[in-house]
Amino acid sequence: MLTIKPRFTTFEEYLAYNDNSDRFYELFNGELIEVPPESGFNVEIATFLLLKFASLLGYRRVRGQGLELEVRGEPKNRYPDLTIIREEHIQQLSNRNTIRLSMSPPILVIEVVSPGEIQRDRDYIAKRIQYEDCGIPEYWIVNPQTKTILVLELTGNSYIEVGNFGNNYLVQSPIFKELKLKVSEVFNPN
16 A cells, blocks of 8 residues: 655644654654654653753653754754743643744753764754744753763854853753753763
């Protein structure tokens, strides 16, 4: 039996589509591209950070990889590894876990870099441009290969580097100043 892949001319058409699976797709040039699963170590890192932020903010404002962001450019959507949402998003996301461009941006997005040059460039360049364009105030790039956390803060229309933290340094978050998090804890949780 021949299966025809759906094509979408608008983001609204994509949002109305349901393939009755639990897969994540990025919408790229009108076509669905399945997002591969994360490595176990990346999931551990994202979960560790989720628990840290949930203890600080409450679990309702912290979303794991299932949160979808509508972005400009290609692809038209992203699934950050961790997102800190605004209070107003809790109700807005009750039916579909998608933050649209017409909504206020999330407060913080965190990406955990997967191995490989393509994945690295995606997090450091492509996603950075798209998140900057969305007006997301803070963006972290967590790199398990270098065991560093790059913290970027939106100033005007551009991200500036707050710091690229490693070893036993405390991560300095411009928004979450009360967060006490050593980089070494993230990569060596024992």
